[in-house]
Amino acid sequence: MVYTFRGGIHPGPHSDPGYKAATNTKPIELLPVPDQVILPVSMHIGAPASPIVKVGDIVDLGQPVAEAGGFVSAPVHATVSGKVVAVEPRLHPNGSKVLSVVIENDGEDRLHESVHPYDFEAMSNEERIELIRSAGMVGHGGATFPTHVKIQSGIGKVDTIIVNAAECEPYITSDHRLLLERPEEVVGGLKMLVKILGVQTAIIGIEENKSDVFPKIEQLIAGDPVLKLYPLKCKYPQGAEKQLINACTGREVPSGKLPADAGCAVFNVDTVGAIYRRFTTGMPVVRRVVTVSGSAIVEPKNLECRIGTPLEKLVDACGGFKEPPNKLLMGGPMMGNAQFSLDAPVFKGTNAFLAFCGEEDKRVEDPQCIRCGRCINACPMHLLPMYMNVYGKMEDFDKSVETGMLDCIECGSCAYVCPARIPLVQQFRLTKGKIMAKRAADRAAAEAKAKAEAEKK
């Protein structure tokens, strides 16, 4: 049986569905360690970490350089050994400048004292979660939600773990290669998660275009009553958390709630591997696999690089650009962030770096909706994008919300299929911002009114 959800799209030509052919057969290559790494204190959702080193400090590989800034936060570790040369705002892949610890590599890769194997079986659950937290573990799929928070808040509520190996974003093959080359890390990490969360079902959901990994995974999970391999239909956004849960379990995460409310916890392939490595080697999050691809890249590759490596080094390692690129993306083409500089570093959520040249500019002036309804059929949240666009433009916020504005996950499926080429997702982001601003203003007005009335009395 092949599992899936209703809605979604199939990007890419028939000859190369998902544009993955350029890198899905390329083994993971180690990128030489750069001279300098840039480590932003904000590589996760939640409070930024606060630096605990100063300029001139000598740090070891795996040594914490910034500690978590709260419960929903994650520490940052030195990804090379060497000297701290700057603690200052640097360009972050999100386009703004973020406080970063810059370390000059001394080339020794001297391990920090905390980096040694841990005895998973002998540890209490609290100790295990603390070890995951202190490793700076976040969701490596791109959302970068701190892993320990997901685990902590899931204990007792969650009965199913799902490993997200859908990798539905076009071009990206980093998870595919990890599953193929290091399946024991993924299965090993998953077994640890099963023990920590105490669940009876753990599903590895893999899209069918990666069927070459099925035999190895099946062999590794054979005989285990808890672990299951679910082939998923190749469809975007199969790897969106809510759609994946729906495909694997038939459950729907209630609107505005978390996966734990549907009894599920979803972890990215690389995150699960990082958990395994944390216990078996003691290494915190210092590396990750990045797919470098796109029409402008001379030789597309899957590169394992240190976090903090400037993007320029990745381009160097792939032979540079064929011709000057007109689009640079961190992440996939459906939900990734456009970049304007190669100075930004690889961060914990970077699964791909893509560069395109000579792409046809498909934006049109004054696009006209022809009411074809493709957006409605494509929407994986079963919303009405066409009407959301109309009401959003009219600033009719009630109708916008009724047709689905606040449930939109911004996957871009509607905009992808729109033959009129209406910038739907962009309109939704704008409208969401306006709705939030209006709600904040309404709240402030209500509070001010209440305060004024209280003073009158």
Add this chain to the structure above:
Amino acid sequence: MYDLSKVVVTSSPHIKSDEDTRSVMFDVIIALLPALAVAFYTFGARALAITCLTVAACVISEWAYCRVMGKKATIGDCSAVVTGLLLAYNVPVNAPAWMPVIGGVFAIVVVKMLFGGIGKNFINPALGGRAFMMACWTALMTSFVAPHTNLSVIGSTADAVTSATPLAALKNGQLPDASILDLLLGQTGGVIGETCALALIAGGVYLLVRKVITINIPAAYILTVAVLTFLFPMGGQDRLQWMLSQVLSGGLMLGAIFMATDYATSPVTPKGQIVFGVGCGLLTVFIRYFGGYPEGVSYSILIMNSLVWAIDAHTHPRKFGYPAKAAKKEVQG
């Protein structure tokens, strides 16, 4: 250092399917061609001439409208070609050539462009044009010649011998002279594009395969007509024979596959499309059984066109993560 001078920054998504409005309309044009080929075979070169004239009238009037109103020309999306084809398919081949030309100008300028152009018109332009011609030149719109009648390619046809259509027989509770095979192959009297059910179905299959339309509206429409006529045959006719004749005669296939599925004037929600199709089917049978005209397809669709926004508003699909019933009211604060 790399040359990044050409880099553009936009927000996601960054890729887009190759499909655009023009390619969609192109698919519709391709789907309409088999019926035109049969019309050429059945009614001769005049069918082609009238079709070309009507298409030209539609395209030129859209271009001229944009020009006069100082708007960007919109004929590039090819939607006027589709309107022209559909309008031409709705006139008898023996009608004077000037009639569909005036109908085309009306369809484009009044029904489509005055309401804001593509996607904004609330009734189907071709059907609006047909209704206009029906009101102005009822006799010319309702006299038909037999298949393979020799007609002047473009000149007068006033001396052509007219014949009855299958629908006229059905109106009187009789089965048509034409066999079911004739109806399938279009060897009967009727307007240019409606006679050959097979060619229209082939076009419909093409549209389904190319995902230009979904099956909801045509299926709901045709099934409703089929069920009603099967349950209530007139004049004590054999149910099956009656039902097949009703379904394959007149404009039902053309209407259900190409007119009722017009994007701008049909619902976008799957449930709404079924409601719309069933409504069209009910009205068609009512008009065919009880109305003044033998054919009810175009007026049924026009009536349902005017209800589209209301149908959409009441058939919102259940949003992901919402309880089954309370889908209409937003629950999160």
